[in-house]
Amino acid sequence: ILNVEQSPQSLHVQEGDSTNFTCSFPSSNFYALHWYRWETAKSPEALFVMTLNGDEKKKGRISATLNTKEGYSYLYIKGSQPEDSATYLCAAHGSSNTGKLIFGQGTTLQVKP
Amino acid sequence: DARVTQTPRHKVTEMGQEVTMRCQPILGHNTVFWYRQTMMQGLELLAYFRNRAPLDDSGMPKDRFSAEMPDATLATLKIQPSEPRDSAVYFCASGSGTSLPGELFFGEGSRLTVL
Numbered sequence: 001i002l003n004v005e006q007s008p009q010s011l012h013v014q015e016g017d018s019t020n021f022t023c024s025f026p027s028s029n030f031y032a033l034h035w036y037r038w039e040t041a042k043s044p045e046a047l048f049v050m051t052l053n054g055d056e057k058k059k060g061r062i063s064a065t066l067n068t069k070e071g072y073s074y075l076y077i078k079g080s081q082p083e084d085s086a087t088y089l090c091a092a093h094g095s096s097n098t099g100k101l102i103f104g105q106g107t108t109l110q111v112k113p
Numbered sequence: 114d115a116r117v118t119q120t121p122r123h124k125v126t127e128m129g130q131e132v133t134m135r136c137q138p139i140l141g142h143n144t145v146f147w148y149r150q151t152m153m154q155g156l157e158l159l160a161y162f163r164n165r166a167p168l169d170d171s172g173m174p175k176d177r178f179s180a181e182m183p184d185a186t187l188a189t190l191k192i193q194p195s196e197p198r199d200s201a202v203y204f205c206a207s208g209s210g211t212s213l214p215g216e217l218f219f220g221e222g223s224r225l226t227v228l
Contacts, residue, residue: 034216034217036217042221043204043219043220043221043222044156044204044206044217044219045219046216046217046218049215049216089155089156091156100146100158100161100168100169101146101158101161101217102158103148103155103156103158104155105155106155
């Protein structure tokens with residue numbers, strides 16, 4: 001069973017703060033790790049898809065790293081802005097042929113002006 | 114602007130009624146996922162299709178739920194009979210990939226309320 005866990009569950013920061021959250025997944029049977037951003041009343045939107053150990057991806061002020069050997073990924077937001085307030089979901093693919101994508105519970109970020 | 118289209122956006126029905134939710138994936142995408150948003154489990158995977166073939170529906174209550182993909186432009190999720198505990202937002206997402214999908218594109222969801 002592919003179990004994906006995220007921490008913390010929620011986070012409140014001040015505008016300008018940098019923050020990071022964690023996604024943990026089984027290091028065996030790993031194929032790919034996704035990060036999505038989910039704003040209230042909208043649909044999840046993809047941020048990153050990563051497959052290689054040591055991968056690091058960046059989109060504006062948001063970046064992510066991947067460690068497949070120990071089974072975790074970090075998402076970093078530099079200089080948080082109120083518009084970054086959202087739930088950030090990670091999801092992992094196992095390496096089986098079914099390829100189902102299992103989501104973690106998400107980290108809800110609130111950035112106060 | 115390619116997007117995943119889900120209908121209906123909102124559905125209120127009474128317990129015992131049949132509910133059908135539809136999803137039109139992005140043209141050319143070969144994978145379709147159905148997820149249910151719940152308070153307890155976040156995005157819960159219900160079913161997954163690749164090239165219209167069902168690959169995994171282990172997360173779906175088989176006695177009342179069924180998922181099909183009659184053609185490449187339509188995926189359906191049916192609940193019969195519906196129960197109040199089925200009330201949730203149901204998301205469809207599509208992706209493309211030769212073996213495993215890349216990023217998923219989500220529809221806007223179908224909010225179901227069963228009274």
